[in-house]
Amino acid sequence: MSNTPLETPLHAWHQAHKGRMVDFAGWSMPVQYQGIVSEHEAVRKRVGLFDISHMGRLIFEGVAAGKLLNHLISKDLQKIPEGRVRYGFVLNEEGGIHDDILVSCLKKDPENPKWLLVVNASNREKILGVLQQLQQTEAFQSATYTDQTHSWAMVALQGPKAEAMLQPLVDLDLKEIKYYRTAWAELEDEPVLLSRTGYTGENGFEIILSAEKAEWLWKLLMEKGEEFGIEACGLGARDTLRLEAGMPLYGHELSEDITPFAAGLASSVDLDVEVPFRGQRALQEKREQEPEQVRVGLLLQSKRAAREGDQVTMGAGAAFAPLGKVTSGSYSPTLETAIAMAYLPRKYQEPGTLLSVNLRGKTNIPAEVVKLPFYERQK
Amino acid sequence: MDPKQLRYAETHEWLYVDDSQGEPIATIGISAYAVEALGDVTHMELPEPGADFSSGDSFGEVESVKAVSDLYTPVELEITEVNTKLPDNLNWLNDSPYDQGWIVKGKLKDPSQVEQMMDFEAYQKLCDEEQH
Numbered sequence: 001m002s003n004t005p006l007e008t009p010l011h012a013w014h015q016a017h018k019g020r021m022v023d024f025a026g027w028s029m030p031v032q033y034q035g036i037v038s039e040h041e042a043v044r045k046r047v048g049l050f051d052i053s054h055m056g057r058l059i060f061e062g063v064a065a066g067k068l069l070n071h072l073i074s075k076d077l078q079k080i081p082e083g084r085v086r087y088g089f090v091l092n093e094e095g096g097i098h099d100d101i102l103v104s105c106l107k108k109d110p111e112n113p114k115w116l117l118v119v120n121a122s123n124r125e126k127i128l129g130v131l132q133q134l135q136q137t138e139a140f141q142s143a144t145y146t147d148q149t150h151s152w153a154m155v156a157l158q159g160p161k162a163e164a165m166l167q168p169l170v171d172l173d174l175k176e177i178k179y180y181r182t183a184w185a186e187l188e189d190e191p192v193l194l195s196r197t198g199y200t201g202e203n204g205f206e207i208i209l210s211a212e213k214a215e216w217l218w219k220l221l222m223e224k225g226e227e228f229g230i231e232a233c234g235l236g237a238r239d240t241l242r243l244e245a246g247m248p249l250y251g252h253e254l255s256e257d258i259t260p261f262a263a264g265l266a267s268s269v270d271l272d273v274e275v276p277f278r279g280q281r282a283l284q285e286k287r288e289q290e291p292e293q294v295r296v297g298l299l300l301q302s303k304r305a306a307r308e309g310d311q312v313t314m315g316a317g318a319a320f321a322p323l324g325k326v327t328s329g330s331y332s333p334t335l336e337t338a339i340a341m342a343y344l345p346r347k348y349q350e351p352g353t354l355l356s357v358n359l360r361g362k363t364n365i366p367a368e369v370v371k372l373p374f375y376e377r378q379k
Numbered sequence: 380m381d382p383k384q385l386r387y388a389e390t391h392e393w394l395y396v397d398d399s400q401g402e403p404i405a406t407i408g409i410s411a412y413a414v415e416a417l418g419d420v421t422h423m424e425l426p427e428p429g430a431d432f433s434s435g436d437s438f439g440e441v442e443s444v445k446a447v448s449d450l451y452t453p454v455e456l457e458i459t460e461v462n463t464k465l466p467d468n469l470n471w472l473n474d475s476p477y478d479q480g481w482i483v484k485g486k487l488k489d490p491s492q493v494e495q496m497m498d499f500e501a502y503q504k505l506c507d508e509e510q511h
Contacts, residue, residue, distance in 0.1 A: 020416075031445070032418060032445075035418050035419050036418055036419055036443075036444040036445060037418075037419040037444060038419075236418070236444065236445050239445075240444060302422075303421045303422050304421070304422045304424075304442055305421070305442065305444075305447075307447065330444060330445075331421045331442075331444050333444070360447070363424075
């Protein structure tokens with residue numbers, strides 16, 4: 001892999017607008033513009049715009065491609081109606097998580113179905129490798145897919161004002177696109193793929209369109225959003241928002257060694273689907289065993305945040321052996337205290353359990369196990 | 380304090396030396412550029428008076444939403460005074476990084492170490508380079 005980070009079609013805009021660029025999963029991405037707290041609050045109270053063009057976008061078209069995709073992911077494609085989006089996994093042979101993905105049924109046509117797979121930027125190469133490997137087998141030789149990551153851009157418009165702001169710009173009634181649904185639309189004559197999805201815990205849309213039109217759309221949304229108090233948002237706010245919403249992040253809560261059971265995400269696996277998928281058998285065998293450690297939420301009695309790798313114990317002091325580790329942690333702008341996710345033995349998962357987090361081997365902070373998510377929007 | 384009269388470390392601390400009390404006393408804070416780069420600061424961890432630090436030691440922590448950063452002393456120092464009101468008034472870092480936002484004062488063990496620090500002009504150049 002080359003060391004020069006990839007750039008999204010919005011790179012020039014980010015640089016011209018004080019975006020602090022960092023290398024993330026091989027891409028040069030803005031971590032923040034005005035400040036994480038300000039951007040976070042814009043999404044919770046008004047509307048925020050994110051460049052998520054670094055996410056991998058793969059199109060699977062045709063009957064053979066559908067079979068390949070069905071084998072790749074943990075969801076039963078046959079059960080997904082046209083225009084629906086599902087969260088699922090690509091698993092390894094041991095049932096550990098290779099990636100967490102969104103799959104959309106763009107066309108249900110039995111002769112020529114079409115699917116969109118959105119994968120994590122950090123895992124795109126890995127997924128492409130698995131696909132190539134699968135294509136070596138006779139069953140999938142004729143399957144084709146295309147990687148549209150570079151030819152398409154993707155932005156997320158998130159927040160309570162997102163719908164009101166977007167509605168006058170598109171040629172369909174956004175109410176028709178319910179949660180986790182997707183549809184093609186024309187946005188001021190430009191074809192866009194809209195889906196009511198996101199990674200913030202707020203109402204909002206993800207928009208895919210041609211990379212050449214990305215800057216045009218971004219500028220249009222920033223301009224039309226002005227009266228709604230829109231802010232451009234970076235990966236920093238994306239992380240604090242998803243953490244409050246209790247959503248896992250690959251590389252933190254999800255990894256090759258963690259099963260969907262341990263992550264508390266068994267509902268995103270169609271375990272008994274007839275068409276076998278990668279990792280299915282391993283996971284079926286693990287069905288009866290309880291995972292040793294499970295994902296929990298921790299509310300800290302401090303503004304100081306626990307960070308990835310910090311140890312969770314029964315109490316302060318050397319007498320208490322570590323129980324598990326923090327996988328993500330941050331100050332929560334909405335709750336105005338520190339929050340974290342951690343993996344702990346099952347017997348500590350009950351909400352209300354009082355524990356202690358050791359910050360970077362120095363200070364112990366009391367922490368309470370709480371039900372996820374930390375934040376849920378009023379519907 | 381006039382930022383043009385201060386000395387700077389590569390790790391973005393500023394230092395001012397007061398010679399008026401007989402022995403040189405250093406005041407240390409972090410630059411406006413560093414405050415801006417940290418983003419929203421949520422917590423500070425400061426030392427106790429009497430603590431000794433060698434040049435390059437971490438004497439505290441500043442925590443923002445995104446990360447925890449160490450505060451480094453660019454000179455050998457015995458802490459005499461700590462701005463204990465600062466952790467409860469973190470906006471001073473933004474509003475007044477060179478006055479109200481001072482962090483610690485301490486006895487300089489080796490005043491020649493100050494001479495090795497950057498002046499304002501050299502520090503500006505470093506910040507410009509970091510931005511590009």
